[in-house]
Amino acid sequence: MRIAVVGTGYVGLVTGTCFAEVGIDVTCIDIDQTKIENLKRGVLPIYEPGLEEMVARNAQKERLSFSTDLSASIQGSDVAFIAVGTPPGEDGSADLKYVLAVARAIGQHMTDYMVVVTKSTVPVGTAAKVRRAIREELEARGADIAFDVASNPEFLKEGAAIDDFLKPDRIVVGIDSERAQEMMSKLYKPFLMNGHPLIFMDIPSAEMTKYAANAMLATKISFMNDIANLCEIMGADVNMVRRGIGSDARIGNKFIYPGIGYGGSCFPKDVKALIKTAAENGYEMDVLKSVENVNEKQKSVLFNKISNYFNGEMAGKTFAMWGLSFKPKTDDMREAPSLVIIEKLLEQGAKVRAYDPVAMKEARHILGDSIEYGKDEYETLIDADALLLVTEWPDFRSPNFAVVSKLLKEKVVFDGRNIYDPVEMEQKGFTYFGIGIKQGEKQLKATV
Structure with missing residues (x-):
């Protein structure tokens, strides 16, 4: 099985490396030439315990490679993950320009069926926009190529990301076709040996799950800080x-x-x-x-x-x-x-x-x-x-x-x-x- 991961930031690099660790052929793609050249030399753009060694090990075994060529990298891939940044705009909304740019590029270069997966944290409704962008590019090419879109939010804690990926509490996947479900089941099978749940749901629910999880944890933190401040006042x-x-x-x-x-x-x-x-x-x-x-x-x-x-x-x-x-x-x-x-x-x-x-x-x-x-x-x-x-x-x-x-x-x-x-x-x-x-x-x- 071959996959492409577009984006070599925190989520993309951890995702690609951990998939390679279980034997999947992975190409990580980025438009930043310097970043890719550094990764080829084993120089990582982030610090995460254990990641540098894992990247080196899988690159040496030729299961993990790095490229700036999206066209060549997605050809022959069964799954393409979109793991680029979604920075907040001035109004707090997630900026989807990088996600949709990748979707359009996939539509311009894909040659066979694949599942396109949003791994970036994106608002509800993004998968529909990704699907539309890919379809528009295919129509512009006059190409009739089947594809599916899925949502697979990440739940990685910085500082413990490798364990979180290899030994997940749960894996959430939003799909709307049996073919996509079969592909994602096959992809995640190596991570299910210890009974970790693979939860399939509709795509909007998967997109919402990521936001709801982080918002709940943030709520617990702020609640406790509010209580702490009152504790000081009350003795x-x-x-x-x-x-x-x-x-x-x-x-x-x-x-x-x-x-x-x-x-x-x-x-x-x-x-x-x-x-x-x-x-x-x-x-x-x-x-x-x-x-x-x-x-x-x-x-x-x-x-x-x-x-x-x-x-x-x-x-x-x-x-x-x-x-x-x-x-x-x-x-x-x-x-x-x-x-x-x-x-x-x-x-x-x-x-x-x-x-x-x-x-x-x-x-x-x-x-x-x-x-x-x-x-x-x-x-x-x-x-x-x-x-x-x-x-x-x-x-x-x-x-x-x-x-x-x-x-x-x-x-x-x-x-x-x-x-x-x-x-x-x-x-x-x-x-x-x-x-x-x-x-x-x-x-x-x-x-x-």
Whole structure:
């Protein structure tokens, strides 16, 4: 079986590589010549644990190849995945120009039956637009070639994408023909050996499932952050509350950790797109509007704590920041809370010295020389007025606090992810600020 994956960003590269890993011949296609040449040399455009080794292994076995030639790549392919970007427009809607450009190119060059699959996150109704674009190009050629369109949304967590693809919770496929169902069943058969469900449904439902899943997870995060802020006001400990509600099987313990807001390439974009899609169809998503509003405010919570502690006088002070990416195990800084905090600190005349285990290159690309960069987490602390924990990398979970204490000018820690224990921090002589924890009083030690 042969497949083509158009787009070598996060979704496309992981998808193509994981299919190659189970023995399928895969060609990944991109219009960016430099990116393709780098991939051929084993240089990846993204960081994802285990991906570099998997790309190299499958390229060496000639199951995975890279090309800029869409025409040659789709000829002989049974399935073509569209995995290009759908960036948000100014109004929050998903921009489909790249998806439809690929669809038209497929229509111009396909020579035999294939299933064209939208893997990109796209609004309900996109598959119909893809079908129409392909059909128009075929008619322009005078070609009578059968094809099917399917929707196969991805549910990959950055930092755990390979496991998510190879050992999926579920595989969702939207189809409208038996032939497409047979083809997609054959394609995903290697991933079903351990009982992972392959769920077939109509195409609009598959398209909606992706948005609904991300919107639900974003809702859990914003809800918990709202509760955390109220806990602080009322003198409750959100860590206790989280443990209490997370033990309820109806709620569960995932995505209920309070923090400084969600970021990344999916949640912010998809929540906006779903709100926009609903509005275009005469419906208001009131819950999701609140989710988005809470999240935007939450990104300023840590800065507000800093400002209050220093009485608004931050000019000339240096802040050590641990973590830049929006979450651990990725270099992705899109919509990262770190960017909001940095911007606000710089506006106040403060200096920021940051370190991230993976995202330093991306940070330099975005922030340039506006901040300083430490060679490791401890170098950032030298004569800093406070430590800001922004991304909960494992590297930061158990630092040498004796060293931290000596290097900091003032023993103050602002923990945006609640990874440190308030009681232990107080015992070590630190002034500690977490999220959803009443400050200035000893807290009972939460059992996690």
